[in-house]
Amino acid sequence: MSLLRPLKAAEIVARTIVGDIQSSGLSPGTSLPSEAAMLEQYGVSRESLREGLRLLEVQGMITIRRGPGGGPIVGAVDAAHLGRVSALFYNMAGATYEELFEAWVWAESELAERAARNPDGELRAARMESFLCEHDGGDETLGSYLEEHAGFHRAVAELAGNRVLAFSLQTYGQIVTHHVAVLDDPRNLRGVLIDDHLHIARAVCNGRPRRARELMQTHLGGVVDYCRSRLAVPLDSPIEWL
Structure with missing residues (x-):
């Protein structure tokens, strides 16, 4: 055993x-x-x-x-490292991309709701402050864009009040983000993502857990639809870290 x-x-x-x-x-x-x-x-x-x-x-x-x-x-404690290792286990277990997408939407929505329930209003405001305004992407690199996107989801996760959940549940998004970065240019989604982040940040900042969860579900649902239409990976195939 x-x-x-x-x-x-x-x-x-x-x-x-x-x-x-x-x-x-x-x-x-x-x-x-x-x-x-x-x-x-x-x-x-x-x-x-x-x-x-x-x-x-x-x-x-x-x-x-x-x-x-x-x-x-x-090194740094980074959910991407755990995601890379986890993908090997998911692959051997035969877990598919459809299952990954389902887990990702649930996980991030749960974290968003928990973040909005954080009893420290000042902390919620501080963590969400940088996402409460529009940003001009300009000529940003792929790396800086991915870091900005990951930074938002990391900030939400850190407000969830449970480091085990915050760290482990982020791994699903890390795997998805890695695939999008390898197989397509996620900056194509910038306008949608940044606008979604703004509304989710407001819900978290204002302590509206149900609203935060609904917005996160809608946000990731759009990303999943984009992945289904653009990624050249069969969605019933085992998960890989490309």
């Missing part, structure tokens, strides 16, 4: 490194100790240490800078 499988040495050291990052309050971009220091600190073989670091790198917990002066660096 997988739940009872003993952890490998590499998994134990990976977990210990994450624990040390958390307990020490290390921020993204902070350099971790050298390999020699880690070998002494954790008392494992070089092979186990390197495998443990690779596990963390694949999952986005750290990045490894190559060359002189390089080494492991603390």
